[in-house]
Amino acid sequence: MALFDLPLEELREYRSASTEPEDFDAFWAKTLQEAREHDLDARFEPVDTGLATVRVYDVTFAGYGGHPVKGWLTLPADAEAPLPLVVEFIGYGGGRGLPHEHLLWASTGRAHFVMDTRGQGSAWGAGGGTADPVGGAPAYPGFMTRGIDAPENYYYRRVFTDAVRAVEAARSHPLTDPARTVAVGASQGGGITIAVGGLVPDLAGIAPDVPFLCDFPRAATLTDRHPYREIGLYLKTHRGRSQDALRTLSYFDAVHFAARGRAPALFSAALEDQTCPPSTVFAAFNAWAHDDKAIEVYDFNDHEGGGPFQEAAKLRWMRSYV
Secondary structure, eight states, X not given: OOOOSOOHHHHTTOOOOOOOOXXXXXXXXXXXXXXXXXXXXXXXXXXXXXXXXXXXXEEEEEOGGGOEEEEEEEEETTOOSOEEEEEEEOOTTOOOOOGGGOXXXXXXXXXXXXXXXXXXXXXXXXXXXXXXXXOOXXXXXXXXXXXXXXXXXXXXHHHHHXXXXXXXXXXXXXXXEEEEEXXXXXXXXXXXXXXXXXXOXXXXXXXXXXXXXXXXXXXXXXOOSTTTHHHHHHHHHSTTOHHHHXXXXXXXXXXXXXXXXXXXXXXXXXXXXXXXXXXXXXXXXXXXXXXXXEEEEETXXXXXXXXXXXXXXXXXXXXXXX
Protein backbone atom coordinates (compact mmCIF):
# COMPACT_ATOMS: atom_id res chain seq x y z
CA MET A 1 0.00 0.00 0.00
CA ALA A 2 1.39 3.38 -1.02
CA LEU A 3 1.00 6.47 1.16
CA PHE A 4 -2.69 6.90 2.00
CA ASP A 5 -2.80 9.37 4.88
CA LEU A 6 -1.77 13.03 5.15
CA PRO A 7 1.56 14.25 3.73
CA LEU A 8 4.37 14.32 6.26
CA GLU A 9 4.41 18.11 6.54
CA GLU A 10 0.70 18.04 7.43
CA LEU A 11 1.17 15.14 9.85
CA ARG A 12 3.64 17.26 11.81
CA GLU A 13 0.90 19.86 12.37
CA TYR A 14 -2.10 17.56 12.70
CA ARG A 15 -4.29 17.78 15.80
CA SER A 16 -7.04 15.35 16.77
CA ALA A 17 -10.69 16.36 16.87
CA SER A 18 -11.30 13.95 19.75
CA THR A 19 -13.23 15.71 22.51
CA GLU A 20 -11.80 15.32 25.99
CA PRO A 21 -14.44 14.51 28.64
CA GLU A 22 -14.80 17.17 31.31
CA ASP A 23 -14.41 14.55 34.03
CA PHE A 24 -11.45 12.76 32.41
CA ASP A 25 -9.08 13.36 35.35
CA ALA A 26 -11.74 12.59 37.94
CA PHE A 27 -12.67 9.36 36.15
CA TRP A 28 -9.08 8.11 36.19
CA ALA A 29 -8.36 9.31 39.71
CA LYS A 30 -11.38 7.36 40.96
CA THR A 31 -10.47 4.30 38.91
CA LEU A 32 -6.91 4.16 40.26
CA GLN A 33 -8.04 4.92 43.81
CA GLU A 34 -10.41 1.96 43.69
CA ALA A 35 -7.67 -0.29 42.32
CA ARG A 36 -5.29 0.75 45.10
CA GLU A 37 -7.81 -0.26 47.72
CA HIS A 38 -6.62 -3.79 46.92
CA ASP A 39 -3.22 -4.87 48.22
CA LEU A 40 -0.76 -4.88 45.30
CA ASP A 41 0.40 -8.31 46.52
CA ALA A 42 3.29 -8.46 44.04
CA ARG A 43 4.85 -11.93 44.10
CA PHE A 44 8.10 -12.83 42.36
CA GLU A 45 8.72 -16.56 41.90
CA PRO A 46 12.12 -17.59 40.47
CA VAL A 47 11.90 -19.59 37.24
CA ASP A 48 14.46 -22.13 36.02
CA THR A 49 14.68 -21.16 32.34
CA GLY A 50 18.08 -22.62 31.45
CA LEU A 51 19.30 -19.09 30.67
CA ALA A 52 22.71 -18.35 32.17
CA THR A 53 22.99 -14.57 31.70
CA VAL A 54 19.67 -13.57 33.29
CA ARG A 55 17.46 -14.31 36.28
CA VAL A 56 13.74 -14.60 35.57
CA TYR A 57 10.80 -14.26 37.94
CA ASP A 58 7.21 -15.30 37.29
CA VAL A 59 5.26 -12.32 38.63
CA THR A 60 1.70 -12.05 39.86
CA PHE A 61 0.18 -8.79 41.10
CA ALA A 62 -3.27 -7.36 41.77
CA GLY A 63 -4.57 -5.25 38.88
CA TYR A 64 -7.98 -3.74 38.27
CA GLY A 65 -10.52 -5.03 40.80
CA GLY A 66 -7.76 -6.90 42.61
CA HIS A 67 -7.71 -9.42 39.75
CA PRO A 68 -4.43 -11.38 39.41
CA VAL A 69 -2.27 -10.22 36.49
CA LYS A 70 0.84 -12.03 35.29
CA GLY A 71 4.21 -10.76 34.12
CA TRP A 72 7.87 -11.66 33.73
CA LEU A 73 10.67 -9.82 35.49
CA THR A 74 14.08 -10.41 33.91
CA LEU A 75 17.31 -9.22 35.54
CA PRO A 76 20.96 -9.57 34.58
CA ALA A 77 22.27 -12.64 36.42
CA ASP A 78 24.87 -10.65 38.35
CA ALA A 79 22.52 -7.86 39.51
CA GLU A 80 23.22 -6.83 43.11
CA ALA A 81 22.06 -3.19 43.24
CA PRO A 82 18.87 -1.51 41.97
CA LEU A 83 18.85 -1.25 38.16
CA PRO A 84 17.15 1.03 35.66
CA LEU A 85 13.77 -0.47 34.83
CA VAL A 86 12.06 -0.98 31.47
CA VAL A 87 8.34 -1.84 31.70
CA GLU A 88 6.91 -3.24 28.46
CA PHE A 89 3.35 -3.69 27.21
CA ILE A 90 2.28 -6.15 24.51
CA GLY A 91 0.59 -5.79 21.12
CA TYR A 92 -3.05 -6.66 20.43
CA GLY A 93 -3.91 -10.32 20.83
CA GLY A 94 -0.56 -11.36 22.27
CA GLY A 95 0.46 -12.44 25.75
CA ARG A 96 3.64 -12.36 27.79
CA GLY A 97 4.83 -15.50 26.00
CA LEU A 98 7.97 -17.25 27.27
CA PRO A 99 10.88 -15.65 29.15
CA HIS A 100 13.50 -16.29 26.47
CA GLU A 101 11.49 -14.10 24.07
CA HIS A 102 12.31 -11.02 26.19
CA LEU A 103 16.09 -10.73 26.46
CA LEU A 104 16.90 -7.38 24.82
CA TRP A 105 16.57 -5.03 27.77
CA ALA A 106 18.18 -7.28 30.37
CA SER A 107 21.07 -7.62 27.91
CA THR A 108 21.68 -3.88 28.30
CA GLY A 109 22.10 -4.22 32.07
CA ARG A 110 18.59 -3.04 32.89
CA ALA A 111 15.72 -4.74 34.66
CA HIS A 112 12.85 -5.67 32.34
CA PHE A 113 9.22 -6.25 33.27
CA VAL A 114 6.68 -7.39 30.66
CA MET A 115 2.99 -7.34 31.55
CA ASP A 116 0.52 -9.94 30.34
CA THR A 117 -2.64 -8.39 28.86
CA ARG A 118 -5.79 -9.65 30.50
CA GLY A 119 -7.96 -11.86 28.32
CA GLN A 120 -5.46 -11.82 25.44
CA GLY A 121 -2.62 -14.09 24.41
CA SER A 122 -4.38 -16.39 21.95
CA ALA A 123 -3.87 -14.63 18.59
CA TRP A 124 -0.08 -14.85 18.16
CA GLY A 125 3.11 -15.60 20.08
CA ALA A 126 3.52 -18.13 22.87
CA GLY A 127 0.35 -17.30 24.79
CA GLY A 128 -0.77 -15.49 27.90
CA GLY A 129 -1.95 -16.46 31.34
CA THR A 130 -4.17 -13.66 32.64
CA ALA A 131 -7.96 -14.00 32.67
CA ASP A 132 -10.40 -11.12 32.41
CA PRO A 133 -13.13 -12.12 34.86
CA VAL A 134 -15.36 -9.11 34.12
CA GLY A 135 -18.32 -9.66 31.80
CA GLY A 136 -19.77 -7.09 29.43
CA ALA A 137 -22.63 -6.08 27.20
CA PRO A 138 -22.94 -7.37 23.61
CA ALA A 139 -19.75 -6.72 21.63
CA TYR A 140 -18.21 -7.45 18.25
CA PRO A 141 -15.61 -10.27 18.46
CA GLY A 142 -12.30 -8.88 19.70
CA PHE A 143 -11.60 -6.42 22.50
CA MET A 144 -12.37 -3.01 21.03
CA THR A 145 -16.10 -2.95 21.81
CA ARG A 146 -16.19 -4.92 25.06
CA GLY A 147 -18.13 -2.77 27.48
CA ILE A 148 -18.31 0.13 25.02
CA ASP A 149 -21.78 0.91 26.40
CA ALA A 150 -20.20 3.00 29.19
CA PRO A 151 -16.71 4.17 30.23
CA GLU A 152 -17.05 2.36 33.56
CA ASN A 153 -17.52 -0.95 31.74
CA TYR A 154 -14.99 -0.56 28.91
CA TYR A 155 -12.31 -3.22 28.55
CA TYR A 156 -9.38 -0.79 28.40
CA ARG A 157 -10.33 0.71 31.74
CA ARG A 158 -9.18 -2.59 33.20
CA VAL A 159 -6.11 -2.87 30.97
CA PHE A 160 -4.83 0.67 31.63
CA THR A 161 -5.35 0.18 35.36
CA ASP A 162 -3.45 -3.11 35.18
CA ALA A 163 -0.64 -1.25 33.41
CA VAL A 164 -0.31 1.39 36.13
CA ARG A 165 -0.28 -1.36 38.73
CA ALA A 166 2.34 -3.22 36.67
CA VAL A 167 4.67 -0.24 37.01
CA GLU A 168 4.02 -0.23 40.75
CA ALA A 169 4.65 -3.97 40.99
CA ALA A 170 7.88 -3.82 39.00
CA ARG A 171 9.10 -0.89 41.09
CA SER A 172 8.44 -2.83 44.29
CA HIS A 173 11.21 -5.34 43.58
CA PRO A 174 14.40 -4.50 45.52
CA LEU A 175 16.59 -4.76 42.42
CA THR A 176 14.70 -2.13 40.42
CA ASP A 177 15.16 1.64 40.70
CA PRO A 178 11.80 3.45 40.68
CA ALA A 179 13.48 6.77 39.79
CA ARG A 180 14.84 5.28 36.55
CA THR A 181 11.73 3.73 35.01
CA VAL A 182 10.85 3.83 31.31
CA ALA A 183 7.68 2.44 29.67
CA VAL A 184 7.81 0.93 26.17
CA GLY A 185 5.53 -0.94 23.82
CA ALA A 186 4.44 -1.31 20.20
CA SER A 187 0.97 -1.08 18.64
CA GLN A 188 -1.50 -1.82 21.47
CA GLY A 189 1.52 -1.81 23.76
CA GLY A 190 2.35 1.66 22.46
CA GLY A 191 -1.13 2.95 23.24
CA ILE A 192 -0.92 1.48 26.74
CA THR A 193 2.51 3.09 27.12
CA ILE A 194 1.07 6.53 26.33
CA ALA A 195 -1.77 5.98 28.81
CA VAL A 196 0.75 5.02 31.50
CA GLY A 197 2.77 8.10 30.58
CA GLY A 198 -0.28 10.23 31.34
CA LEU A 199 -1.24 8.41 34.54
CA VAL A 200 2.15 7.86 36.19
CA PRO A 201 3.69 11.27 36.87
CA ASP A 202 7.31 10.33 37.59
CA LEU A 203 8.52 8.15 34.72
CA ALA A 204 11.99 8.81 33.30
CA GLY A 205 10.70 8.35 29.74
CA ILE A 206 8.33 6.54 27.40
CA ALA A 207 8.89 4.98 23.97
CA PRO A 208 5.68 4.01 22.11
CA ASP A 209 6.11 2.49 18.64
CA VAL A 210 3.39 2.74 15.96
CA PRO A 211 0.88 3.14 18.82
CA PHE A 212 -2.69 1.91 18.69
CA LEU A 213 -5.62 3.43 20.66
CA CYS A 214 -4.96 6.97 19.38
CA ASP A 215 -7.43 9.46 17.89
CA PHE A 216 -10.44 7.14 17.80
CA PRO A 217 -12.73 9.44 15.77
CA ARG A 218 -10.27 9.50 12.86
CA ALA A 219 -8.99 5.94 13.18
CA ALA A 220 -12.46 4.37 13.17
CA THR A 221 -13.34 6.05 9.87
CA LEU A 222 -9.96 6.13 8.09
CA THR A 223 -8.91 2.48 8.09
CA ASP A 224 -10.87 -0.68 7.46
CA ARG A 225 -8.22 -2.88 9.06
CA HIS A 226 -8.73 -4.60 12.34
CA PRO A 227 -8.68 -3.91 15.26
CA TYR A 228 -10.10 -0.41 14.62
CA ARG A 229 -12.59 -1.96 12.17
CA GLU A 230 -14.21 -3.77 15.10
CA ILE A 231 -15.70 -0.42 16.12
CA GLY A 232 -17.32 0.15 12.73
CA LEU A 233 -18.65 -3.39 12.53
CA TYR A 234 -20.20 -3.04 15.99
CA LEU A 235 -21.86 0.23 14.96
CA LYS A 236 -23.00 -1.32 11.68
CA THR A 237 -25.26 -3.51 13.79
CA HIS A 238 -25.92 -1.09 16.66
CA ARG A 239 -27.26 1.72 14.51
CA GLY A 240 -27.50 5.15 16.06
CA ARG A 241 -24.95 4.41 18.79
CA SER A 242 -21.98 6.23 17.25
CA GLN A 243 -21.96 9.20 19.63
CA ASP A 244 -22.36 6.97 22.67
CA ALA A 245 -19.46 4.80 21.52
CA LEU A 246 -17.23 7.79 20.81
CA ARG A 247 -18.03 9.22 24.22
CA THR A 248 -16.87 6.00 25.88
CA LEU A 249 -13.74 5.83 23.71
CA SER A 250 -12.83 9.43 24.55
CA TYR A 251 -11.92 8.33 28.09
CA PHE A 252 -9.33 5.94 26.61
CA ASP A 253 -7.96 7.97 23.72
CA ALA A 254 -4.16 8.18 23.97
CA VAL A 255 -4.40 11.77 22.70
CA HIS A 256 -5.85 12.86 26.05
CA PHE A 257 -3.29 10.93 28.08
CA ALA A 258 -0.57 12.49 25.92
CA ALA A 259 -1.74 15.96 26.94
CA ARG A 260 -0.72 14.95 30.47
CA GLY A 261 2.66 13.48 29.54
CA ARG A 262 5.41 14.58 31.92
CA ALA A 263 8.42 12.60 30.70
CA PRO A 264 10.74 12.62 27.67
CA ALA A 265 9.33 10.55 24.80
CA LEU A 266 10.48 8.77 21.67
CA PHE A 267 7.63 7.83 19.30
CA SER A 268 7.71 6.07 15.94
CA ALA A 269 5.33 6.07 12.98
CA ALA A 270 5.19 4.32 9.60
CA LEU A 271 3.70 6.20 6.69
CA GLU A 272 2.15 3.14 5.01
CA ASP A 273 0.66 1.83 8.26
CA GLN A 274 -3.02 1.07 7.70
CA THR A 275 -3.42 -0.65 11.07
CA CYS A 276 -2.43 2.43 13.09
CA PRO A 277 -2.56 5.25 10.53
CA PRO A 278 0.24 7.80 10.84
CA SER A 279 -2.12 10.72 11.44
CA THR A 280 -3.46 8.97 14.55
CA VAL A 281 0.10 8.42 15.81
CA PHE A 282 1.03 12.04 15.13
CA ALA A 283 -2.15 13.13 16.92
CA ALA A 284 -0.76 11.60 20.12
CA PHE A 285 2.80 12.74 19.46
CA ASN A 286 1.76 16.33 18.76
CA ALA A 287 -0.34 16.33 21.93
CA TRP A 288 2.48 14.96 24.12
CA ALA A 289 3.00 17.69 26.69
CA HIS A 290 6.68 17.28 27.55
CA ASP A 291 9.04 19.40 25.44
CA ASP A 292 11.69 16.69 25.16
CA LYS A 293 10.12 14.50 22.50
CA ALA A 294 11.07 13.05 19.12
CA ILE A 295 9.49 10.80 16.51
CA GLU A 296 11.17 8.37 14.13
CA VAL A 297 9.37 8.14 10.79
CA TYR A 298 9.61 5.12 8.47
CA ASP A 299 8.52 6.23 5.01
CA PHE A 300 7.83 2.92 3.26
CA ASN A 301 6.80 0.66 6.11
CA ASP A 302 3.46 -0.71 7.19
CA HIS A 303 2.61 -1.70 10.77
CA GLU A 304 5.96 -3.41 11.28
CA GLY A 305 7.33 0.11 11.53
CA GLY A 306 11.04 0.37 12.16
CA GLY A 307 11.39 -3.13 13.56
CA PRO A 308 15.02 -3.77 14.59
CA PHE A 309 16.01 -0.29 13.37
CA GLN A 310 13.61 1.25 15.88
CA GLU A 311 14.98 -1.03 18.59
CA ALA A 312 18.43 0.37 17.80
CA ALA A 313 17.03 3.90 17.96
CA LYS A 314 15.54 3.18 21.41
CA LEU A 315 18.82 1.73 22.61
CA ARG A 316 20.59 4.96 21.66
CA TRP A 317 17.82 7.18 23.05
CA MET A 318 17.52 5.37 26.35
CA ARG A 319 21.17 5.97 27.29
CA SER A 320 20.29 9.59 28.00
CA TYR A 321 17.55 8.75 30.49
CA VAL A 322 18.15 5.43 32.26
